[in-house]
Amino acid sequence: MKILYVITGLGQGGAERVVCDLADSMYEQGCEVKIAYLTGNVLTRPFHKEIEVIELGLKNFSFIFRAYSSLSNLIKLYNPDIVHSHMIHANLLSRIIRLTTPIKKLICTAHNSDEGGRLRMALYRLTHNLADTTTNVSNTATISFEEKNAVPENGMLTIYNGVNLNNFKYNSFAREEINIEFNLRSNVKIILAVGRFSRQKNYPNLLNAIKILKEKANLPFKLLIAGDGELREYIEKLIDGLNLKDDIILLGRRSDIPKLMSSCDVFVLSSDHEGLPTVLIEAMACQAQVVATDVSGVREIIDIYGEVVPPKNSESLSDAIISAINIPTKNISGAQYVKNKFDLEIISEQWLDKYRE
Incomplete structure (x- = not known):
């Protein structure tokens, strides 16, 4: 089977990692696989170098016809059995290309409950019939698309993101190594967040919760944030404004996320919206206690294996972090739960069944 994955970009994000891991899994099962991306720098790649990664050249909207032509020619030359697109720009472009370019089977996957405003949702609806199958990554995200009239009723399936949990396991030496790296005393509680600095992730909500925690709880702690993005300067100024500079370490991009997750006392997700936040699956697989906002x-x-709080409510977020910090054991049951539900091997089989239909 020949599979072409098409994605908006290959930056450092959950959807990008999911697509690359899925491509690796399909390659390992004997499929021929390529990945085409529309724009941006390549920060996430498949493990197998035999999987060709192809840039389509969408630098800005004025390059749309170039990207259209590049993807159309690629499909004609490669002649894949499956074109599987991911994220709104890739989904819409792949659908429109089908008007002029034969595609044997087109599957389009959204990765969020909110992929834009009314115009984008209208474009999804108008092009819906150009895809053979449309999916989303959680049941709540699927329902959201139906409520926004982006898809007809029962017009979208839910297939969860698969996570390569061979890469995310509890490391009993991690805490000692992190303590040494950042010169932390053994009694210092580690709070961890991982994700790009974007509005969706709502780091101000987390920082305000940390400010409340500092005033309310008499315990030594350090917040580590792994990630980078367009709002980094704003986040740095907010940290200074809240007088939290001594309590927070901005790590930038890190290649040892499983070690960080294994070392923390609590992992926090403070987002305003998501699709299926794979970073939460990864943290639980590393036996982290987790706190997250109640988003898609x-x-x-x-x-039942963590704390869920209302979004944009720093007081509730702070209380949940304090509660989770005081749990004396690792989240072993949560780790087993996500392995049984989201392991890449399980999800890859579901995709293979869908490809073969």
């Missing part, structure tokens, strides 16, 4: 997909991940 979160309850489907956490179930």
